Amino acid sequence: MSNSPEADDSVLEIRGQHPLSGHIKVSGAKNSALVVMAGTLLCSQACRLRNIPDLVDVERMAAVLTALGVKVTKEADCLDVDPSDISHTRAPYEIVSKLRASFFVIGPLLARMGVARIPLPGGCAIGARPVELHVRGLQAMGADVQIEHGTVHACIPGTRGRLQGAKIYLDYPSVGATETLMMAATLADGETIIDNAAQEPEVADLANFCRAMGARIRGVGTKTLTIVGVPSLHSTEYAIIPDRIEAGTFLIAGAITRSTLTLSPVVPEHLGAVIAKLREAGSDVQIESHNRVRLLPGEEILPTDIQTLPYPGFPTDMQAQFMALMTLSNGNSLITETVFENRLRHVAEFNRMGANIRVNGNCAVVQGSSILSGAPVMATDLRASAALVLAGLGAHGTTVMSGLHHLDRGYERLERKLTQAGARITRIDGQSSTSPSDVTHSTVQPSH
Numbered sequence: 001m002s003n004s005p006e007a008d009d010s011v012l013e014i015r016g017q018h019p020l021s022g023h024i025k026v027s028g029a030k031n032s033a034l035v036v037m038a039g040t041l042l043c044s045q046a047c048r049l050r051n052i053p054d055l056v057d058v059e060r061m062a063a064v065l066t067a068l069g070v071k072v073t074k075e076a077d078c079l080d081v082d083p084s085d086i087s088h089t090r091a092p093y094e095i096v097s098k099l100r101a102s103f104f105v106i107g108p109l110l111a112r113m114g115v116a117r118i119p120l121p122g123g124c125a126i127g128a129r130p131v132e133l134h135v136r137g138l139q140a141m142g143a144d145v146q147i148e149h150g151t152v153h154a155c156i157p158g159t160r161g162r163l164q165g166a167k168i169y170l171d172y173p174s175v176g177a178t179e180t181l182m183m184a185a186t187l188a189d190g191e192t193i194i195d196n197a198a199q200e201p202e203v204a205d206l207a208n209f210c211r212a213m214g215a216r217i218r219g220v221g222t223k224t225l226t227i228v229g230v231p232s233l234h235s236t237e238y239a240i241i242p243d244r245i246e247a248g249t250f251l252i253a254g255a256i257t258r259s260t261l262t263l264s265p266v267v268p269e270h271l272g273a274v275i276a277k278l279r280e281a282g283s284d285v286q287i288e289s290h291n292r293v294r295l296l297p298g299e300e301i302l303p304t305d306i307q308t309l310p311y312p313g314f315p316t317d318m319q320a321q322f323m324a325l326m327t328l329s330n331g332n333s334l335i336t337e338t339v340f341e342n343r344l345r346h347v348a349e350f351n352r353m354g355a356n357i358r359v360n361g362n363c364a365v366v367q368g369s370s371i372l373s374g375a376p377v378m379a380t381d382l383r384a385s386a387a388l389v390l391a392g393l394g395a396h397g398t399t400v401m402s403g404l405h406h407l408d409r410g411y412e413r414l415e416r417k418l419t420q421a422g423a424r425i426t427r428i429d430g431q432s433s434t435s436p437s438d439v440t441h442s443t444v445q446p447s448h
């Protein structure tokens, strides 16, 4: 299906300073696809999902659904999901531990089956990532939730079989907690109000998918969601929105290589903060149509401060890529990460390439320079892996990036898309005992 989840021994060899040109097609949004797949559990009939990206994370979510007894078939970007016969209510630890988003099945599984047993996903490379907002919200809706031996056991007590509508205020506009609680509320008895809800486009996409199945949700895309529960939801066919983070990554690829690029499909409004900051950094982004943008690079890359925030603020998932761009700016930029507590680990890798970045707490001061030099680097998480590819595109010489399992989780054929636009990137399949200097080359195309 997609790149191997065991891509640990492979590397990308990126030869920098080659201009890009032409058009890049943007895939369906990973974060929408994953949660909409979880959302199919709400429905007792088959659903067809379109524009599903070909990613290791999607394979893992499909594996979680399959383990629950759901029939999942994939053809090209179309996923048929038949959750009519759910046979298990326990998600397997082996998969949840690898795919944090699979914890999000707890809401729909509990609402539909009255019971769900989901292992705690644990922390990850970017932070501790607790789930207490999910748990407290489900408890407010009448669920009995216990955490025992690393697993969250949730059930609806008594004989009523349905969660109860509730008024929930989220201490923080968590994307995952908003999605968990919104899904749970679609089948609850009565009205649920989620205040201080996340407004990310992927949350709205999930709400629109639930509405297409017959859910009653108001306030989509705002801080206050009102959900009136219905007894059951029906089959639907639904297309996932384009991936705004993948699109933003390609915009920065254009800016860092001083290249003109067009991208589609995109929803330009979803890229608002990224486009504003790219303009501040000297590039122009033209909105060519409702689903197409053009990046026009500036003469120089200007220093630009960013602070990551919940949507519509600057996305944390674009912080590392924007930092790559700032390493080649002609001044100092301050990058402040407020969403995750440990999301600056890529700084050390950029510095290996000759960047000058100092970290103080959750802030990074990037002293821009005109030159990065290619070096062996290690991807530290998913978005950092894309950022290192971008730095490699802008660097002199060759960058060899390992840790490709991060990249393959969430980018559909990144190196192939960039290569088709003119980049010089080769995926090299290695052996576990080899180092980047003695791996054997293979062509890019067949590795997917």
Ligand code: UD1
Pocket (backbone or CB within 6 Å): 031, 032, 034, 101, 127, 128, 129, 130, 131, 132, 133, 134, 172, 173, 174, 175, 176, 177, 198, 202, 316, 317, 339, 340, 341
């Ligand atoms: C989702 C995205 C991820 C993105 C993030 C923020 C998916 C699959 N992943 O992750 O790519 O970076 O939104 O835009 O959609 N928090 C708590 N308690 C909770 C829940 C969250 O303290 O119960 C904290 C987290 O630790 C983090 C912050 O809230 O510091 C934001 O997390 P959240 O919005 O929940 O992110 P995810 O849904 O995990």
